[in-house]
Amino acid sequence: MTFKRRLSLFRPKTGVDQGAFEANRRLVDDINRRGILRGTLSLGGLVMLTGCEAGHDGAINSALRAVSELNDSVQAALFRPDHLAPTYSADQVLRPPRFNAFYGIDDVEAVDAKDWKLELAGSIATKKAWTLDDIYALPRQEMIIKHICVEGWDYIGQWAGVNLRSFLERVGADTKARYVAFKCADDYTGSIDMATALHPQTLLATHYAGEPLGDPYGFPLRLRTATKLGYKNPKWITAIEVTNVKPGGYWEDRGFNWFGGI
Amino acid sequence: MSRKDSRPARRLHPLALRIMHWINAISILALIFSGWKIYDDYPILSWLRFDDAYTLGGHPETALQWHFLFMWPLAISGIAYILYGLVSGRFWNKLLPLSIGEILKTVGDALRFKLGHDDITHYNGVQKLLYLGAIALIVLQILTGLAIWKPVQFSEYAALFGSFQTARILHFTGMALICGFVVVHVALALLVPKTLLAMLTGGPRLEPAAAPAAAIAAPDVPVSSN
Incomplete structure (x- = not known):
């Protein structure tokens, strides 16, 4: 489980001032990239590439x-907007879901439902922040789909929440924009292409197997899209931005494929 | 299939074939070594892990980048290689027909130390089996790889291989068998260095009518296709 092994390298020890991060995003990304990728060629690689x-x-x-x-472009071209991922039956669902993050389950910091709000940014007409009650009041869609991790494991999960397309339409988002980006309570970031955001099996999930999401699995709000690898599904979401500037993401900036489609 | 006598005699391994062979070889090695690193994140066999010293890419993300880079040259050069083999007649001339009797004869000759290497333009039964097997394995590897890469976009296709995990296990098994082929292939090429040299320089020029050589080396095999 490499994600856990390298946790000390990447895990912010304290909260990061988001304003400063945003202002210097390019610089920060560059430092991350150079620092982390320096050691990426193993002996095997050097032998091959004399x-x-x-x-x-x-x-x-x-x-x-x-x-x-x-490969991002190839995957975008292969993407079938109306093709539905295979779905499964309720008796195949793993309960609870498998935990995964860029740190161990013991380090999960629970989000307080009272203080939590979802902020909106970018090309969105109505940027009013959403409370948990607002989100819970929205019509809920359920899907039983496979979660496939880039590491190679998978499980069947039963997710419910508001359809992202209908949410974006509700808040007057520009669905002609290219990207939807997410920020999370644990400083994780992620982004997806608009085609995936508008896919019928892309949800802002609030429930798993009929119950509100547990703390380790992204309470109160996480993305679940049936057409992407696990790391493309940010948990503990606190902000959504619609943008034309490619936003990157926590793992993507470290070299994992940005599109991450399955 | 018939070759016009007026053409200059071709070498055993024409330049185009050599280029494709070496692109395929380098791609396959890179895919194997990067695949091992990807495998390590979620091993299929509990006792099998690959040390970083033997992998391409120091982190899974880098290994994935290598893997998804080299899938392109292998796919393109591999398809070109197969088309070339089919259209030029090379597969029919060199790898077919193949009979169990021919394979057993080669094994018998080898056990009695009578296996000749003088004529490298004609493949023995075991060579034909190994080459045909390797080509089939690499095709299967691309097919299972596609099922792992796009289990949702190509869900109807991916279902042919069972579940995502079944496709993964098939992809892993194909890798293991290809590793077996590579070890035997490289060992034998080093044992008979002129075969290795031929894949670099082209090897001997073929006589316009190559059939008699085949008929002498393997009298049991029908040669009507030549």
Whole structure:
């Protein structure tokens, strides 16, 4: 479980001033990238790529990222907006769901329902913040789908919540914009393409197996999309932004494929 | 299939074939070594993990980048290789027909130390079996890889391989079998270095009518296709 092993490297020890982070986002991303990717070529890689010295890592990593972005385009082209992911029956559902985050389950900080609110930003007409009661009052859609992690494991989960497309339409989001970005209570960030945001099996999930989401699984609000890998489903969401500027994300900035489609 | 006598004699391994062979070889090695790192995040066999010293990509995200880079040259060069083999007649001339008798004869010759390597333009029964097997495995590997990459977009197709985990296990098994092929293939190429040299330089020029060589080496095999 590599996600846990490297937790000390990436886990912010204290809260980060989001304003400063935003202002210096490009710089921060660049530092992250250089610091983390320096050691990425193993001996095996060096043996295969004789002639590429360690000093050329930057060029290799740029090339790898360029191909990864090419693969984003290929995946966007392969994406079928109306094709539904396979669904399963209630007796196949794993209870509770499998925990996963960029830190261990013992380090989960519960979100206080009273203080929680969902903020909206970017190309959205009505940016009024939403309380939990507001969200719970919305019509709820349920789906039983497979969660596939980039690591290779999977499980069947029963998710319910407001359909993201109907939510975006309700708040007057520009659904012609390219990206929907998410910020989370644990400083995780993520973003998806608009086509995926508008897919019928993309929810802002509030419930699992008929119960409100548990704390470790993203209470009170998380994304669940049936067409992407697990890391593309941010938990403990506190803000949604509709934008044309590619937002990146926690794992994506570290080299995981941005589109992450399945 | 018939070759016109007026053409200059072709080499055993024409340049296009050599280029495709080496692109395939490098891609397959890179896919195997990066695949091992990806595997390590969620092993299929509890006792099997791959040390970072043997993997391509120091982190899973880098290994995934390598894997999804080299899938392109393998897919493109692999498809070109198969089309070339079918259209040029190479597969029919060199790899087919294949009979159990021919394989047993090769094994028998090898056990009696009578297996000849003088004529590298003609493949023996075991070579044909290994090459056909490797080609089939690589095709299967691309097919199961596609099912793992796009189990939702291609859900109807992916269902042919069972569940996501079944496709993963098939992809892993295919890798293991290809590793077996690579070990045997490289060992034998080093044992008979002129075969390795031929894949670099092209090897001997073929006589316009290559059939007699085949007929002499394997008299039991019908040669009517030549």
